Amino acid sequence: MKNMIKALRAERGWSQAALADQLGVSRQSVNAIETGKYDPSLPLAFSIARLFEKSIEEIFEDEAASNTELAAE
Amino acid sequence: MTQQTFKSASKRYWRAFVPIMLVYLVATLAGSFYLKTFEVEPVWLQTTVAVACTLPMLLFLFIQIRYFLETDEYNQMIQLKGFAIGSAITVGAIFLIGFLQMFHVVDQVEVFWFGPAFFIAYGLSTYLLGGRQLL
Incomplete structure (x- = not known):
């Protein structure tokens, strides 16, 4: 799943480790989520959204929904 | 909680x-x-x-x-997958060596060594699944 975490983190000048600390996860988890290797659970996605003061939809792109919309056009 | x-x-x-x-x-x-x-x-x-x-x-x-x-959930996923694959490899090895023993293809094998073999299989699986990032 594509997401905006890297950009949002860069805007705030946070390292992966700093973000990981705030979320209570490992730096490797943040890296895996950022690179799309791992999709976070709903509670973790909510924590991320809360931290960046955004909605989940603003951070994570629902690729399946985007593909459906593209196909409909 | x-x-x-x-x-x-x-x-x-x-x-x-x-x-x-x-x-x-x-x-x-x-x-x-x-x-x-x-x-x-x-x-x-x-x-x-x-x-x-x-x-x-x-x-x-x-x-x-x-x-x-x-x-955390990502590490949990990696560890559990590694543990499951390590267990599957070890159980597979137990069956294979067990049958080979029954058919007298190989001599008696010390059962003890399946323990360390499990930890090696688990460790390697975890490493290859992405756990190498965790080191």
């Missing part, structure tokens, strides 16, 4: 892991040296040493499971 963070779960794991491994090391070394002092090793003593060496290993497996439950 208190949410365990990755760091506190890791700290808790290492705090338990180090003493358990030290006890295991002392039990295996002291136990085998002590047994060698007997001309004919008493069965009850052999059994006691075997149990004393096994208990820390069982405890280690329990703290490993506790770590799976307490660590």
Whole structure:
């Protein structure tokens, strides 16, 4: 799943480790989520959204929904 | 419920892991040296040493499971997949070697070695699944 975490983190000048600390996860988890290797659970996605003061939809792109919309056009 | 963070779960794991491994090391070394002092090793003593060496290993497996439950979700996924693949490889090896023994293709194999084999298979699987990032 594509997401905006890297950009949002860069805007705030946070390292992966700093973000990981705030979320209570490992730096490797943040890296895996950022690179799309791992999709976070709903509670973790909510924590991320809360931290960046955004909605989940603003951070994570629902690729399946985007593909459906593209196909409909 | 208190949410365990990755760091506190890791700290808790290492705090338990180090003493358990030290006890295991002392039990295996002291136990085998002590047994060698007997001309004919008493069965009850052999059994006691075997149990004393096994208990820390069982405890280690329990703290490993506790770590799976307490660590963050990504690490949990990697560890559980590694554990499952390691178990599958080891069980597969047990069946294969077991059948080869029954068919008299291979001689008797020490069952003990399936234990270390499991930990090697689990460790390698975890590493290859992405756990290498965790090192």
